[in-house]
Amino acid sequence: MPDKPIIDVLKEKLGDMIKSIDQPRKRRIYLFVDRDDVQDAARTIFYDMGGRLCTASAIDTPQGVEIIYHFYLDHDQMMVNLKTLAPRPDLVTKSVGAVFKAAEWIEREIMDFFGVKFEGHPDPRKLLIADDFPEGLYPFRCDYPQREVEGFKPYINEPPNPDETCEM
Amino acid sequence: MKETIIPIGPFHPLLEEPELFVLRVDGETVVDVDLRIGWNHRGIEKLSQGLTWDQVPYLIERICGICSTSHPYACVLAMEDILDMEAPPRAQYIRPVVGELERIHSHLLWFGLAGHFIGYNTVFMWAWKYRELVLDSLERLTGNRNHYAMFKAGGVRRDFSDEAMDFTMKAMDEVEKAVKMFLGVALDDPVLHKRLKGVGVLTYEDAIQYSAVGPTSRPSGVDHDVRRDDPFDAYGPAFEAGVWKPIVLQDGDVFAKAACRILEMLESIKIIRWCIENMPDGEIDAGVTEIPPGEGCGHYEAPRGEVFHYMRSDGTGYPVRHKVRAPTYNNLPTYKATCPGAHIADVTLITASIDPCYCCTERVGIVDKYNNYRSVKQEYLTKLSVEKTLALKRDLGLVTWDPYAKLLK
Numbered sequence: 001m002p003d004k005p006i007i008d009v010l011k012e013k014l015g016d017m018i019k020s021i022d023q024p025r026k027r028r029i030y031l032f033v034d035r036d037d038v039q040d041a042a043r044t045i046f047y048d049m050g051g052r053l054c055t056a057s058a059i060d061t062p063q064g065v066e067i068i069y070h071f072y073l074d075h076d077q078m079m080v081n082l083k084t085l086a087p088r089p090d091l092v093t094k095s096v097g098a099v100f101k102a103a104e105w106i107e108r109e110i111m112d113f114f115g116v117k118f119e120g121h122p123d124p125r126k127l128l129i130a131d132d133f134p135e136g137l138y139p140f141r142c143d144y145p146q147r148e149v150e151g152f153k154p155y156i157n158e159p160p161n162p163d164e165t166c167e168m
Numbered sequence: 169m170k171e172t173i174i175p176i177g178p179f180h181p182l183l184e185e186p187e188l189f190v191l192r193v194d195g196e197t198v199v200d201v202d203l204r205i206g207w208n209h210r211g212i213e214k215l216s217q218g219l220t221w222d223q224v225p226y227l228i229e230r231i232c233g234i235c236s237t238s239h240p241y242a243c244v245l246a247m248e249d250i251l252d253m254e255a256p257p258r259a260q261y262i263r264p265v266v267g268e269l270e271r272i273h274s275h276l277l278w279f280g281l282a283g284h285f286i287g288y289n290t291v292f293m294w295a296w297k298y299r300e301l302v303l304d305s306l307e308r309l310t311g312n313r314n315h316y317a318m319f320k321a322g323g324v325r326r327d328f329s330d331e332a333m334d335f336t337m338k339a340m341d342e343v344e345k346a347v348k349m350f351l352g353v354a355l356d357d358p359v360l361h362k363r364l365k366g367v368g369v370l371t372y373e374d375a376i377q378y379s380a381v382g383p384t385s386r387p388s389g390v391d392h393d394v395r396r397d398d399p400f401d402a403y404g405p406a407f408e409a410g411v412w413k414p415i416v417l418q419d420g421d422v423f424a425k426a427a428c429r430i431l432e433m434l435e436s437i438k439i440i441r442w443c444i445e446n447m448p449d450g451e452i453d454a455g456v457t458e459i460p461p462g463e464g465c466g467h468y469e470a471p472r473g474e475v476f477h478y479m480r481s482d483g484t485g486y487p488v489r490h491k492v493r494a495p496t497y498n499n500l501p502t503y504k505a506t507c508p509g510a511h512i513a514d515v516t517l518i519t520a521s522i523d524p525c526y527c528c529t530e531r532v533g534i535v536d537k538y539n540n541y542r543s544v545k546q547e548y549l550t551k552l553s554v555e556k557t558l559a560l561k562r563d564l565g566l567v568t569w570d571p572y573a574k575l576l577k
Binding site: 126 | 476478
């Protein structure tokens with residue numbers, strides 16, 4: 001186990017970047033930084049503290065899209081969740097994929113599903129979404145229409161025809 | 169330089185996860201590789217946000233037919249993280265048994281397929297024969313060969329019967345013998361040494377840079393295992409009792425990845441035995457009825473690496489956000505580091521070496537510099553791989569039966 005609690009190490013290394021920090025459970029830390037500081041904070045956690053990027057989650061909130069980078073510090077047995085916000089209306093943030101390669105794919109996925117722009121992303125192509133998916137539609141936003149929209153018809157199986165008989 | 173582009177994929181009728189690999193080759197050497205996924209995005213995260221907390225583990229189980237314990241395990245750990253609670257003791261010992269049996273059957277499946285890809289069909293048949301024993305144990309313990317529906321927040325749904333546990337202990341004796349035989353067969357075989365050593369090396373730096381997980385990164389010297397580093401349920405006490413240890417190797421090539429998986433099966437057998445022997449009596453369910461507002465993360469060491477689930481609750485009956493990350497998502501980009509420089513006959517092996525719910529080489533189109541397109545089937549790549557193994561065998565004078573002998577004369 002480390003000599004010093006990880007939450008103190010984080011406060012020391014990140015300093016003023018931290019807007020809020022909390023340790024609700026024994027092995028979980030949640031901290032919030034501004035979108036301009038997210039690259040520096042991620043660099044410190046990944047390279048200096050030996051954090052392994054598990055993944056990143058995005059959540060559509062009224063203020064904007066909240067992005068959480070989940071790091072796990074294997075040697076210190078601590079999960080550090082680095083939160084940032086891409087505020088409305090422009091939904092722009094800095095790319096962590098430019099700092100280390102592990103974040104590239106997940107940021108491309110968040111681009112597809114939430115329409116967040118990551119400044120400085122090395123390879124901002126579509127990853128999961130279809131190439132002919134209409135522009136300006138983001139499936140994981142709260143305002144995404146649940147039914148078919150103009151210009152894009154989801155594939156629907158035809159209902160079976162009751163007149164058709166099946167011969168054995 | 170004459171460069172050829174080989175797209176592999178995206179559709180394969182046998183396995184899930186269509187993927188497209190675009191290989192740039194110079195002669196027979198891979199220069200660069202590009203990946204494209206997303207042909208089969210099922211929107212499970214979005215679906216999960218419309219289900220009640222009790223329904224979510226059933227849906228999550230359907231993510232993967234092979235890891236049908238790992239996803240619900242991580243999911244209920246995330247829920248228990250929100251609740252800040254632990255399952256009752258008996259449930260804590262039941263869960264790892266199911267999880268480790270799943271690891272053994274998944275690794276045996278991979279080992280058989282890997283044997284098939286390099287032309288060792290006997291290995292394929294032996295591995296799958298013993299996998300059947302593991303599936304039988306799972307059927308007796310949980311009621312199903314797959315999709316066990318055992319997990320719920322705060323416990324498990326069904327108890328183990330004594331007969332089923334006896335059967336599992338006997339089955340583990342058989343499986344242990346088989347795994348030790350595989351270990352001897354695989355690790356002492358001169359052909360496998362020549363065929364797999366030094367192929368598709370993932371360096372320690374690349375494994376860190378891509379945050380690779382599980383049996384893809386541990387053979388590269390990255391010492392991590394979620395079961396030890398974030399101890400939950402019976403894994404923590406079992407590790408402290410010295411029952412098992414994570415398998416960390418140093419070479420990072422396909423051989424090390426194969427060895428890592430075989431050695432992990434032996435560790436899994438030890439965990440299963442220890443859990444069944446020390447199984448406490450008592451309740452199996454804490455009776456969780458609602459999830460309070462909050463957010464939680466759960467992760468579990470699946471056969472292919474760490475499965476990660478993030479859940480957020482606002483106190484209603486449904487999750488507000490449910491993020492799922494499967495291990496292959498982190499492991500696939502490592503091809504960019506392992507494929508360049510490899511021989512094209514080795515690409516099948518390298519792709520198989522991370523065990524990516526292997527799916528992508530049914531239809532292969534080959535495009536040369538002049539945009540001539542020809543399409544071949546998966547057998548073509550497998551044949552290339554088999555021929556390379558045979559050539560090595562001929563060099564070593566170990567060929568007992570050679571299907572291409574007539575052609576060579």
